[in-house]
Amino acid sequence: MTFLMRVRGVGVLLVLMVVLVLLLAGCGGEPTATPTEPAEPTEVSAAPATATSAPTEPPKPTDTPTVPPPTATPTEEPTPVPVDDTACVGCHTDEETLKAVAEEPEETEALSEGEG
Amino acid sequence: MPQLEAWEKVYISDETFLESIHGQQGCIACHGGVSGAEEKEAAHEGVVREPDSVTLCAPCHTETVLANENSLHTNLTGYTRVIAARSTEDKMPQLEEMMENHCESCHTSCGQCHVSMPTNLGGGFTAGHEFKEIPPMNLTCTGCHGSRIDDEYKGKNDGVKADVHWIRGGMSCFECHTSDEMHGAVGEAEYRYDGAPMPGCQDEGCHDSVAPGDEISYHTEFHFEAMSCQVCHSTTYKNCYSCHVAQEDGVAYYKIEPSVMAFKIGRNPLQSEDRPWEYVPVRHVPIDQEAFAYYGEDLLPNFDAVPTWKYATPHNIQRNTPQTESCDACHGNAELFLSADDVLPEELEANKDVIVEEIPPAIGGGR
Numbered sequence: 001m002t003f004l005m006r007v008r009g010v011g012v013l014l015v016l017m018v019v020l021v022l023l024l025a026g027c028g029g030e031p032t033a034t035p036t037e038p039a040e041p042t043e044v045s046a047a048p049a050t051a052t053s054a055p056t057e058p059p060k061p062t063d064t065p066t067v068p069p070p071t072a073t074p075t076e077e078p079t080p081v082p083v084d085d086t087a088c089v090g091c092h093t094d095e096e097t098l099k100a101v102a103e104e105p106e107e108t109e110a111l112s113e114g115e116g
Numbered sequence: 117m118p119q120l121e122a123w124e125k126v127y128i129s130d131e132t133f134l135e136s137i138h139g140q141q142g143c144i145a146c147h148g149g150v151s152g153a154e155e156k157e158a159a160h161e162g163v164v165r166e167p168d169s170v171t172l173c174a175p176c177h178t179e180t181v182l183a184n185e186n187s188l189h190t191n192l193t194g195y196t197r198v199i200a201a202r203s204t205e206d207k208m209p210q211l212e213e214m215m216e217n218h219c220e221s222c223h224t225s226c227g228q229c230h231v232s233m234p235t236n237l238g239g240g241f242t243a244g245h246e247f248k249e250i251p252p253m254n255l256t257c258t259g260c261h262g263s264r265i266d267d268e269y270k271g272k273n274d275g276v277k278a279d280v281h282w283i284r285g286g287m288s289c290f291e292c293h294t295s296d297e298m299h300g301a302v303g304e305a306e307y308r309y310d311g312a313p314m315p316g317c318q319d320e321g322c323h324d325s326v327a328p329g330d331e332i333s334y335h336t337e338f339h340f341e342a343m344s345c346q347v348c349h350s351t352t353y354k355n356c357y358s359c360h361v362a363q364e365d366g367v368a369y370y371k372i373e374p375s376v377m378a379f380k381i382g383r384n385p386l387q388s389e390d391r392p393w394e395y396v397p398v399r400h401v402p403i404d405q406e407a408f409a410y411y412g413e414d415l416l417p418n419f420d421a422v423p424t425w426k427y428a429t430p431h432n433i434q435r436n437t438p439q440t441e442s443c444d445a446c447h448g449n450a451e452l453f454l455s456a457d458d459v460l461p462e463e464l465e466a467n468k469d470v471i472v473e474e475i476p477p478a479i480g481g482g483r
Contacts, residue, residue: 084152087159088143092128101156102123111364114372115263115356 125232125240138247146172166235169226179301181226186300189224194307202403202416210412217368218361222260229256229298236260250290257289263375264354264399269431273377276352279433309427312390317345334440343381343395348446350397350430351437352379359402362410372402379430379438381446382454382470386427398454398470399428405462420466425454448478 091097133139144151146167153159174181188194192215199211221236228234229251232241237259242252251257258266271278281287292315296302305311317323328337334348359372382398384391403424408415439446446452453472456464464471 083142083144085143087152087154088149089128089134091156091159092126092143093131093134095123095127095129098123098127102121102126104122111367111369112371114359114370115354115375116370116372 119238120233120240125238127241127244129241129244130246133245136247139245165239166225166227173226177226180299183301184226184299186302186304187298188300188305188308189298190300192219192223193305195219197306198422199416201421202419204417207412207415207417211408211415214361214408214411214415217363218370234260250288253289263356265431268353271432273352273354273432276377276432277434279431280435281433309386309391309429313429342393344384344391344393344397344429346397346429346433347381347393347395348439349433349435349437350379351432351434351439352377353397353399353428353430353432355380355400356402357400358404358407360404360407360409376400378458379452380425380454380458381452381472382425382467383472384427385423385425385470391427395472397428397430398423398425399430400424401426423467423470424463425459425467425470444478444480447476450475 091101128134143149147163147165149163150159150161153161169184170181184190195215199215200208203211222234224234228239230247230249231245232239233255237255242248242255258269267273268276269279269282271283277283281292285291290298294315297314302314303311315322318326326332326335328335328340339348354375355378356375357373359370361368361370363369380398381395384393384396385398386396387394401424405416405419439452453475454467454470456471459467459471
């Protein structure tokens, strides 16, 4: 292999590497678009008609794409406060505790008479 | 009915309830109260003993809860209708106060049948907070409908046999009185006997082969048209008189005369296409002109607008009764028919359409 052939081989290799780098760069993440305010529709004033030109429809304002309004800081779902039923269950499943804390209703004299 | 002790009423005796779909909702989600509080008083602040059925039951049991608005157990329309008929509009505020004090505790909610005993029986879990799809009839149905229905059905009245559906069939209330009927799913009703009989004796799967010509000698076309089944197949039942309600120190109470056992055939006060019979058993209900006098004077100025002997379907059905012994057990037997002599003088006008003026003549025949 001559020196010239080696130089050509290195050159081809370099070219291939550059192409590869460019391709890889192209596959990278989306470029971050800077949000821009939607352009206001351009107000077009009707040009005064000239004798020489046929009247033309004034160009309609360009429809601007609807862009969702920029959102403020994303809101997070309110975290529900955990309800702790442990004490309820602990007491109402414990016969002895219930007996200890239960209050019998005051004895009211049965006023009703006869079959209900 | 024995009252539960205070602790028993709220004791979750079977912890598997906590794993059930209702138990998993959590105590506070239904009953309120304070999460995490250790002391009894603090933990029970804002506790609702009986959670609101519409809010809590309807999201899952939507159709049932919506239909239940029609249930007479829920809306008590049967009472308000008849009280209004006996009164006038200007007296209704006092009568509404009376109903609030004396009737509202009988008004049932989902929980008062499916979870606990009704409030007017003192409340308390029927089965350790378990939600019973079919309520225990002895703690719910006959807990309230005890003096008349339970005593009749189970043969607790001296000398009167239990209903054949109970003593022979062992049938619970729900075998005749369906969930749809209890929950008002059959539509609006203004009173218990509004519409077709429910249950009907000859309903499919019941006595659907009973008809004129079925070879039972008394089952003639005339008898089927003239009288309800109970005229022949029920027997002596309880009649109540003169219930007076009042309050003392904020405690509502009633006083009622001793009941009277009798069997009386009257003219049908609810004769209609659905209930075409001329004769039905009639029962005296505990109303009295002065029943609500504690709440005001002359609160029932139209007392005579409604009979005090009412259409009845006693729950002591028998195949053979004194009436079925022979033709003349009924025909010519004045004792069986409601006469003016059976009616209190001050109630004659109210019952004029129910009293049997002319009884069927004796025919001197057997079966």
